[in-house]
Amino acid sequence: MRDVKTLIEQMTLEEKAGLCSGDNFWRTKAVERLGIPAINLADGPHGLRAQGEEQDHLGVNDSRPATCFPTAAGLASSWSVERLEQLGAALGDEARAEGLHVVLGPGANIKRSPLCGRNFEYFSEDPLLSSQLAAAHIRGTQSRGVGSSLKHFAANNQEHRRMSVDARIDERTLREIYLASFEHAVKEAHPWTVMCAYNRLNGDYCSEHQRLLTDILRDEWGFEGFVVSDWGAVNERVSGLEAGMELEMPAPVGERDAQIAAAVREGRVEEAVLDQAVERLLRIIFKAHDARPEHAAFDAEAHHQLARHIARESMVLLQNDGTLPLKNTQRVAVIGEFAERPRYQGGGSSHVNATRVETLLEALESRDARFNYLKGFEIDRDASDQQLEQDAATAAVHADVAVLCLGLPERHESEGYDRTHLNLPANQLTLIEAVTRVQPNTVVVLANGAPIAMPWAGQVNAILEGYLGGQAIGAALADLLYGEVSPSGKLAETFPQRLEDNPVHLNFPGQGDVVNYGEGIFVGYRYHDTHDVAPLFPFGHGLSYARFDYASLTLSADTFDGQDTLTVGVDITNSGDRKASEIVQLYLSDQTQTVPVAAQALRGFDRVTLAPGETSRVELVLTRRDFCWYDAERADWRMPTGTFEVRIGASSRDIRLTQRLEVQGDATPLPVIDRNTLLGDLKAHDGAVRVLREHLADIADELPMLNALMGREGSDDLMNAMGHYLPLRAIISFSSFTEARLERLLKDLETLASP
Structure with a gap:
């Protein structure tokens, strides 16, 4: 067992800075005097592109022969966690045979537009499916002692101006769609590396995005590997190092190394920041070498047949x-x-x-x-x-x-x-x-x-x-x-x-x-x-030569409070005359309308293979997170209270069975309280309603628009609407309420929000 911290103490500043960039297009630097080896990286989401000494990025020079599996667009259509693990393992076997230590992939970016030129290399428009399949791909590869590099983190959803474009995404969308496509893969499969994207995200280049690479990836999700740049993605190297981007690729001819060393010498960057980056690199470098067998080979014909089975x-x-x-x-x-x-x-x-x-x-x-x-x-x-x-x-x-x-x-x-x-x-x-x-x-x-x-x-x-x-x-x-x-x-x-x-x-x-x-x-x-826009072919659609019947939808509980899990069961029967596979899809429809939500969202799936006449019980497990939306104001996932509908279908537009479920979610939080807070935003909070009634009881007769708030009969739609959207300050304009009383009301409401 190597003592990594002792090794770092023995390294010169230049050696440490040098370890943070490549030696050539595909290899890191070695520090021979300390026994620190180099590692070799290669493209490989659906097949390796290992090159010899004539190295280049885009494949102008031929790579060594490798099995070409279906690209991610097809792989995702299998909806098969098992097949993705098999493919990942096959890539790992081939990587070991070629002396490679890290495979660059899979790509988990969301298919935002069908026009993106790189969509063939990404899994899905749905973050759950994308992240589950990416995790399986990673587990398979890393089971062979070869690292995966999950990419391109994050919001790399177009090729147009990809190295400079700024993706402007609101926080809720970022969390629920674009980061969620990576989150499960990071948390569950623990990739050795994550590759940052070319683009900017809300103003900052992903290669120097402190919040993305450190606050979220490491501190929230627990990522323990190193971050590598996409090839040529680095904007400011020192800023990237401070943000949590350890390895720059390809080799920058020494200039970037000198920038890092100078920043440390001049006190602009603490040496501890560089040491931490080097420690992360060394742990993966030694892990990769320790896992490599002396003699490795793969069966090309067996992999060709695996490619055939995966393709069909x-x-x-x-x-x-x-x-x-x-x-x-x-x-x-x-x-x-x-x-x-x-x-x-x-x-x-x-x-x-x-x-x-x-x-x-x-x-x-x-x-x-x-x-x-x-x-x-x-x-x-x-x-x-x-x-x-x-x-x-x-x-x-x-x-x-x-x-x-x-x-x-x-x-x-x-x-x-x-x-x-x-x-x-x-x-x-x-x-x-x-x-x-x-x-x-x-x-x-x-x-x-x-x-x-x-x-x-x-x-x-x-x-x-x-x-x-x-x-x-x-x-x-x-x-x-x-x-x-x-x-x-x-x-x-x-x-x-x-x-x-x-x-x-x-x-x-x-x-x-x-x-x-x-x-x-x-x-x-x-x-x-x-929005009821009919697609040509919907998400989840695919026909078979068999026929599948769905029956006996059950939930493990009638209500759900998020404390445990909820199991959804359904019987699937092959009513055809040949063996075939069906992909069962579970969608949740949030009918609480607490916030604007999609009509439904994929929350589970399973692939089941059945002989003619065979029935199988499929069980899918839901957790609290499946019911949540992301509250950007409070930086937390929130589960609403109310009715959800559990939907089981053969596609998003072919729902076979449904069942309603009552959800006991999180307590409704008070909004930020000030004189411009709307009455309607307070009515969902019982304590706030109590305080409002106490303070406004004596002026309720002056304001018919308070009838609904006060629980009175006889309020009409116009008055209800006006009361719902009435700012607290406006009560003064329409009644004998005073500024002094408004101040006392605000203080009492603020007390409710205090811990």
Whole structure:
């Protein structure tokens, strides 16, 4: 066991400052004279990008072969904690074999807008689902003695001006949506590192955000690892160190080290601050080296098959009139260049050099399917090719069914820039028209990292969302198209009918270097469900080749006070004729309306696999936090009192069972008391009502607007409304009440708020 504090005492100031930045793009510095080794980091949310000596950030130079798993957009659609742990463990195995110590990922940023170019690398628009899956990913990787770096903390929700934009977010929205997407993963999975984001948050760069990196991440959530910058995210290095950002990457050619050392020498920064950063770094550095086995390897074929199983559980059957699954006897026209040149991963820093890529054409050939392939369009251009379309239509006429392989080319969505629309390329739209005009049985298979608009959905029989399915995408698609397994993925994001239906449309990507999160907590389905804006496909939606029945919803108690937990049980029966998986979703609807809330919010989920005719009892546990909203004024989570509705569904728009629940929440706090406090804001507090009645009893006849407050009959809506919004000071204007009496009233009300 190394004595880290003794080591720090033996280090020079320059050595300590140097440890806080990289040696090159992917490796930290070593201090050989003291036996302090370097650690190696690499991109890897869905596959490693380990490079040799010719290192770069965006993958211009090839990385060593690694398994390319589905990207986070697809992974989240599996809603499978088990699969995410398996994937994380596989990444850990490959990292050990490559001599890596930290994998940069997963990404837990909220999908605020479907236009974000990096949405393929993030899990969900919902913070509960995002954080639960991120935690599973981290647990899997770190179970192999390899660290995870949870990213990008926080509010990195667009690529446009990502290194300078200031995300302006109110405190309640920040806590309930954008920080909640990270919180569970930090508290429950304990990532070795957290990566700070490029952007600013409410004025401060995330790389030097004291409140974000220290007050919340460490002091509130208990994070014990080190914070690493996103590559090139550092603004002011010394400020970043003081805020809690320990490691800057990549190597800044020594200048930043000198800035830190100078700040300590000149007394601008206490050396204890630097020592604390070095201690955090050393504990992870030694932990990583102590966990590394002497000989490590991985089974590339086993990982390829794992990628296949994960991919087929991540794909979502959006629409189906019975055309799917296909039969081996059918003649199939496979149309679209993605069938031979699959888009199976996103663009940018997460680009993986796959060990091998299995195309749909190869998978169909291996199963002796009866098919004919037509290119249909060119991936590398958007303009239509009439000859390709004509050939495709001719082939479709002579087939029993046409399978169109469509999607977004990498140039349409990538790290570094955002999309400007939701449409497929023009040549694919004209291809859909050409084929559906002559073939009544048409299936669309999609390859994309984020939602697209589908004005053509009514023209086709089935739509299979393949997302970016990793290197085994072809085999996974064939498994689903031909019914080897039933589709089981469900959307982890809302597909809007059009871009204008998205709640952030008017606030994205902002103006200049400022983006206002004006939609507040109403992101994704929270907006669609609350404002009754019909989506194209709702959050949680996904079809199956089986049918599932929901029955016998029970709650472990009729009331809930937050002191213990509440168990929600439901029976799920597979009433179909094949084995299949269902994702059961629990939503809570806060009907107290204590504050503006979404119509419902996801508070639990489970994935259950059932044989034909089998029934399983699914139990989901709710805690106090699930019922709370964040009170920014008091900097605390508050549980309201009143009625909630527990909803169990197959999607946010397919609620099968409901049950009401009475909640005994927190005592209503008094507002800040001054002469401008409204009467209506005091009426929810019994003590305040008592004080008001005592002070105002003798003038009640002068003010009919006090009737409701005084509990009198005969008050009308106008008087009630005027009384509700009457400031205390205005009582003087409408009655014989005096300033002296108002002062005495305020003192008595303030006494109620005193501990």
